[in-house]
Amino acid sequence: GENVEQHPSTLSVQEGDSAVIKCTYSDSASNYFPWYKQELGKGPQLIIDIRSNVGEKKDQRIAVTLNKTAKHFSLHITETQPEDSAVYFCAASRTWRQTGANNLFFGTGTRLTVIP
Amino acid sequence: DAGVIQSPRHEVTEMGQEVTLRCKPISGHDYLFWYRQTMMRGLELLIYFNNNVPIDDSGMPEDRFSAKMPNASFSTLKIQPSEPRDSAVYFCASSLTGTDYGYTFGSGTRLTVV
Numbered sequence: 001g002e003n004v005e006q007h008p009s010t011l012s013v014q015e016g017d018s019a020v021i022k023c024t025y026s027d028s029a030s031n032y033f034p035w036y037k038q039e040l041g042k043g044p045q046l047i048i049d050i051r052s053n054v055g056e057k058k059d060q061r062i063a064v065t066l067n068k069t070a071k072h073f074s075l076h077i078t079e080t081q082p083e084d085s086a087v088y089f090c091a092a093s094r095t096w097r098q099t100g101a102n103n104l105f106f107g108t109g110t111r112l113t114v115i116p
Numbered sequence: 117d118a119g120v121i122q123s124p125r126h127e128v129t130e131m132g133q134e135v136t137l138r139c140k141p142i143s144g145h146d147y148l149f150w151y152r153q154t155m156m157r158g159l160e161l162l163i164y165f166n167n168n169v170p171i172d173d174s175g176m177p178e179d180r181f182s183a184k185m186p187n188a189s190f191s192t193l194k195i196q197p198s199e200p201r202d203s204a205v206y207f208c209a210s211s212l213t214g215t216d217y218g219y220t221f222g223s224g225t226r227l228t229v230v
Contacts, residue, residue, distance in 0.1 A: 034218060043120075043207050043221030044159075089159065103172070104149075104219060106159040 002027040004092050006107025013080050014115050021110045023090035024072040030092040033066060033073045034104070038087045047088075048075070080114045087111050120222035122208050128228045134196040137225045140189055141210030149219065150183055150193050151207040159207075165191065198229045 003026040013019045025033075031052040036044035050057045050064045050073065057064050061080075066073040073092075077084055090107040121140040129135050141148045149164040163173040168185045176183070180199070185191040195202055205226050209219040 036221075041223070043209075043223050045221070046218040049218060103161060103164065105161075108158045 002030055002092055002094070002105040004090060004105050004107045006090050006110060008110060009108065010111045010113070012113045012115060015080060015082060017080055019077045019080050019084070019112055019114075021075045021088055021090070021112070022072060023074070023092075023107050024070075025092040025105075026071065027092070027094060028068075028071065029094045032093045033064070034091050034093075035062075035064060035075050036089045036091065036106075038089065038109075040086075044089055077112075080112075082114050082116050085112055085114045120208055120210050120220050122206075122222035122225050124225060125223065126226045126228075128230065129198055131199055131229055132197040133229075134194065135198045135202075135227060135229075137193040137206050137208075137227070139191045139193070139208030139222060141191070141208070142212075142220055143189065145210035145212045145220075146188075147211045147213065148185060148191050149209040149211075150191070151209065151221075153205045153207060153224070162193070195227075198227075200229045203227055203229050 004023055006023045011019055034049035035047050037047045038044040048059050048062050048064050050066050052068055055066055061078050063076045087109045089109050091104040093104045120142055123138045146167050150162040152160045152162055162175045163183045164171055165185045181195055183193045205224045207221050207224045209221045211219045
């Protein structure tokens, strides 16, 4: 099965600085890579995703890059704000032709703290 | 839409008791997933359903765990008998194929078995 590794496990940055979280995956057939943000007491929320036919995707202050050859992808948050403080999870999945299912395999999470 | 709704939000029970967690997926979504989150193991997929049919339950830790989806708008995860090591946050998520692949998670049920 798929194995997703995520680094670092904790990250502290000053407000206004950038934050980068990196993930690697093992299954070369994985074709969908979402990122989730989990705030205290809440479920993970999808913040951005990328498919394997795209190398980079941006949405305001967040961006995700994908290197299929190296099997790694990264989340970049620029101009960080205190409200960005949360746990971030990367995930990888492949679509099973038979069922259409896309089981997500999650990384272990990164606790981001933005210091005001 | 109100999103994925889970109940209860918190559950404290004694070891050996039966626990039932409930989930209402987003209307129209055809996939439903149950995850367990712990500090040690992160997010683990327990089981998922497609059109109310269990597809893969290989993540269910043991026979004490069972899940059902009697209709498109309701699913339960049952633990009988419960043990302290079952203490975790249990999330339900739903998704719809053919539109996008993103999962929508509920707010979770925090289970404490004492």
